[in-house]
Amino acid sequence: MRIRKSLIVFAVLLAALLPAAAWANKTADAIQKRYDSLSSFQTDFQQELTNAASGSVEKRSGKIWFKQSLVRWETHKPEKELLVVGQNAVWNYFEADKVAMKYRTSQVFNSKTMIRFLSGKANLKEDFKIEEQGTEHGLLKLRLVPKEPEPTMVLAYIWVDPKTSLLGRVLIVDFFGNGNQVSLSNLVLDKRADARLFEFTPPSGTQIKDNTKQQ
Numbered sequence: 001m002r003i004r005k006s007l008i009v010f011a012v013l014l015a016a017l018l019p020a021a022a023w024a025n026k027t028a029d030a031i032q033k034r035y036d037s038l039s040s041f042q043t044d045f046q047q048e049l050t051n052a053a054s055g056s057v058e059k060r061s062g063k064i065w066f067k068q069s070l071v072r073w074e075t076h077k078p079e080k081e082l083l084v085v086g087q088n089a090v091w092n093y094f095e096a097d098k099v100a101m102k103y104r105t106s107q108v109f110n111s112k113t114m115i116r117f118l119s120g121k122a123n124l125k126e127d128f129k130i131e132e133q134g135t136e137h138g139l140l141k142l143r144l145v146p147k148e149p150e151p152t153m154v155l156a157y158i159w160v161d162p163k164t165s166l167l168g169r170v171l172i173v174d175f176f177g178n179g180n181q182v183s184l185s186n187l188v189l190d191k192r193a194d195a196r197l198f199e200f201t202p203p204s205g206t207q208i209k210d211n212t213k214q215q
Contacts, residue, residue: 045063061077133157
């Protein structure tokens with residue numbers, strides 16, 4: 001479904017040595033605890049979607065707001081796209097096409113999507129086997145192998161700020177080897193977000209495609 005273009009934006013193979021595995025699990029615990037304590041955040045993002053077959057890379061950028069289980073994901077470039085994860089439904093709106101796709105919230109949070117990672121809804125230790133891979137540019141790197149792989153995710157990497165235990169970057173690899181990488185910047189924590197950010201009413205003339213009955 002087209003929603004994967006935006007989403008397919010936490011803890012994977014146990015390290016060979018027990019101390020490394022223990023370190024990775026300790027880091028996963030710190031990440032989980034940090035995100036459980038967050039009430040809200042907003043951040044800019046840079047996204048790179050890599051096609052394994054052609055080698056082409058599509059670059060996207062915009063802004064994300066998060067408030068508990070509510071998400072607003074606005075892509076500004078190269079084209080405008082809006083994803084709103086509300087209380088009762090998920091809307092994916094493509095302004096140029098005047099098309100809005102509607103999904104159930106469970107279709108987002110019950111599968112391994114980028115939204116689950118960025119909102120802290122992925123359960124690292126339960127969902128993944130974790131391997132610590134050192135540091136890159138001051139961020140801790142973890143390799144994540146899903147215990148139950150899905151076509152949209154067979155492998156993932158996360159880069160974590162060791163001072164805050166918050167994600168700086170996420171890379172998800174699907175069954176075909178395609179990559180979906182999201183890098184975060186200008187992160188603002190616990191800033192009060194207007195409730196209207198997490199609501200969506202399709203503009204007049206919008207074609208609505210209802211996918212809520214899909215499994």
